Amino acid sequence: MMKGKIVRISGPVVEANLPDARLYDVVKVGEERLLGEIIKIVGEISVIQVYEDTSGLKPGEPVDSTGAPLSVELGPGLLQSIYDGIQRPLKVIEEQAGGVYITRGIEAPALDQKKKWDFKATAKKGDKVKKGDILGTVQETELIEHRIMSPYEGKIESISSGKYTVSEKIGEISFEGKKYPLKLAQKWFVRKSRPVVEKFPPNIPLITGQRIIDTFFPIAKGGTAAIPGPFGSGKTVTQQSLAKYSDTQIVIYVGCGERGNEMTEVLKEFPELEDPNTGKPLMQRTVLIANTSNMPVAAREASIYTGVTIAEYFRDMGYDVALMADSTSRWAEAMREIGGRLEEMPGEEGYPAYLARRLAEFYERAGRVRCLGTEDRYGSVTIIGAVSPPGGDISEPVSQNTLRVTKVFLALDAPLAYRRHFPAINWLKSYTLYSNSLEEYFAKEVSSEFTKLSKAAMELLQKEAELQEVVQLVGPDALPEKEQAILMVTKMLREDYLQQNAFVDYDARCELIKQYNMLKTIMKFGENTNSALDLGVQLKKIQELPVKTKIGRMKELLEIKDFEKLHKEIDGNFEELR
């Protein structure tokens, strides 16, 4: 272990005399042994970002290098955990600190070292295995089977089922005459992506249960999405809805520079929420990483990497994983803050010049892949990143660099939020680049009409924006009845379709088939209106139809047959008008 001494302290950045140090190695700083990482080397001086508060450190105090880069521990026990940005379990920190505050210098193993897991070996002695081959399984929670993958290539010398802790030997593997022990847990460097055999184009949608997303701006499994919006526009609620209701098997939620009270809400809610598919607590498939805004800034920088590495690990087992990062702007600001302390030449708006590269590298860790190993195994990591642009103006560097690499853009809008139109996703500004590759899936799984209907509805909404400009000048009554009818239908689309209440049980998650039926209802009403107008019926009469009020409450309908009844009623209502 290399030893050195502190020569300078400036906020979270410490300089130490540490010859032969390697970039990105983890170091222990000062008498209190605070955790840090080497981020720059000038001659014999190493510049260290420290993950804890540096008050009270003195020049001359010792610095020891651990000789290894920042890594996460991967193995059974990850699920249901709540970590800080450098994978210290917050629960253990509470016990060690003996209070509600995070004191300094606490070291805590990421995985429970005492718990015995029931390991069922599937590989046998004498098997030749490749990296990533599955050695056996552990039923980690009722929902998720944890597949133990071989970190090495070689021949299995011994392996046996039984009860083990994460650090006990479950067997042995030999490669080129050398023997290595096999364990339930392994380590991986957070800044390096885990390897895969091949990446595939994403063609399966991530069903989120959110109407505006699934119908108009679908996200693909293994895809990337950005959610920018000013404060108060509902980024966090959207992220949380996606985490709760998406049809992925694993959710990694990174609260990067989040509010403490909001994180507590997540911590309280997730164990109580049921997985819509199985009825078991959602927490059983979730890993939470909470690095609130007032926790050390360097750990905030690391939290995103910690999260994505854990996500990749579960992907390698063959699972579909969704990573929610809230918010990537805070992550970028952490880089800016540390860059500033290093006195680096700043790029745009003070952000470091490597901002674009770092963002691209992060989002590039998403994807639908064939996992490492002999057998055919597919998994995916979907990354959904919130962006918090200053003043809601997305011309700033973090938003712009994010948009260059992500494929779905969900633009949150303050005016919509003000009128409590949630989710406040602006349908005119948002886009998805996955619609073509997902069309086939929707045609097969929902209805061949689904994509057609959604396109027609979007056209109407766009037409509405044009008409609104005219209305602003001459008033709505000056429009011909046909155009007024469009405004009527788009109002129904906005209020009865796009708006979705995350806080009531019948509307929080909307199945694809219900989405299709709801959309069909409104479009059917629109078509009937058009033909009725052609026959000379007054628009006012149509607006007073009793079925219109019923459509306004169709979110509460649960069964398909209810919708069929509603469709008949629409036909009946218009029949009477003629």
Add this chain to the structure above:
Amino acid sequence: MKEYKTITQIAGPLVFVSDVSGVSYNEIVEIMIPGGERRKGQVLDVSNKNAVVQVFGGTDGISTSQTSVRFLGETMRLGLSTDMLGRVFNGLGEPRDKGPKIIPKEKVDITGLPINPYSRQSPNEFIQTGISTVDCMNTLVRGQKLPIFSGAGLPHNQLTVQIARQAKVRGTDEKFAVVFAAIGITHEEASFFMRDFEKTGALENAVLFLNLADDPSVERIITPRLALTTAEYLAYEQDMHVLTLITDMTNYCEALREISSARQEVPGRRGYPGYMYTDLSTIYERAGRVRGSNGSVTQIPVLTMPGDDKTHPIADLTGYITEGQILLSRELHRKNIYPPVDVLPSLSRLMNAGIGEERTREDHKGVSDQLYAGYANGRDLRSLSAVVGEEALSPVDRKFLKLADQFEARFVRQGAYENRTIEQTLELAWDLLSILPEDELKRVKKSYIDKYLPKKKEEKKE
């Protein structure tokens, strides 16, 4: 104790001391000026040889040859005791009234440690402020941080005082305290607060920290932290419910910028330092409730937005940390409406946890959403009718217009001493909603309409 006479440079609020050893980061220093005056400071940057010290009392009179600097070997601490209630302190925590010195029960580092998110309890107790726009539309709960975004010349002080006077959790009689931090406000404003606290008898349950406009600006970095350290002590050690009022955060940010520029740091937006978000979070995040204590810290910071600009870095970064904001509008103020709360851009993120059947009333959420949607629509129509005339609007639209007008005149407007219960507020809300046709009330459950809409109620009676 180490004493140095090696000041090499004085720049703005900073003093550079050379040839030091054994100095620690964030350590407190005492600066002795010829003539016997002593000032306090804090180490901002330290290396093998040099230390950069920020001086709290201003750097005037300091010289490179005559002044000596003494490093005290500890970080900034505040002595705490319940005797602080009813007392007034200056921006550095020294008594400002004529009372005796506080004998501390314990001394605590004022930077505060981050609260473990796992150890927090989620805030969900409804605080009734008696102000309709807050209670119904932007509900405050215990442990929340809800800032008031104001502008120069708007009545934010009156509103803050009214909230401090009226705020209570209904049906409880728990220990309650107010911690008040004045940052760079004028003498006149400070005495407005003091007078009101005295008049209502709130002063005996209050701790006041005053850094006034003519006090040294660097002290402003310390003042809110003293207040919050006191608040945390009263809340988590003494099980009190503490309402912390901090005004004006804009002055705090100006002080932060001043120090950053004196250190010649790379500036972020509008010259404010790049770490302002992190710095502000170490103030705002010191609110909440924690496990193992019955107390709570609720924070209401006030900031005046330069040029009424919500996207100015101070307001912007605050909004990203706090759990919502109450925005005051110049337009409403001009219409002589008090409190001029513009509900549309205002928000309380913890509202849903604090309202509903067992906390306020079952229909609260729906009523509030419906009023938001209706008022937003009415405001849009107002600008439309300015162009095309009210006659060109449809009958339904005219009703929305009426709703918006009545909403401002009857719901937003209330007296500075008018304390409405949540029931009164909700009654008023239903009264306004009855202006609209019933099929427009999509945000409220049908059963609540039948139960609460005035028309329906009367029908039932008959």
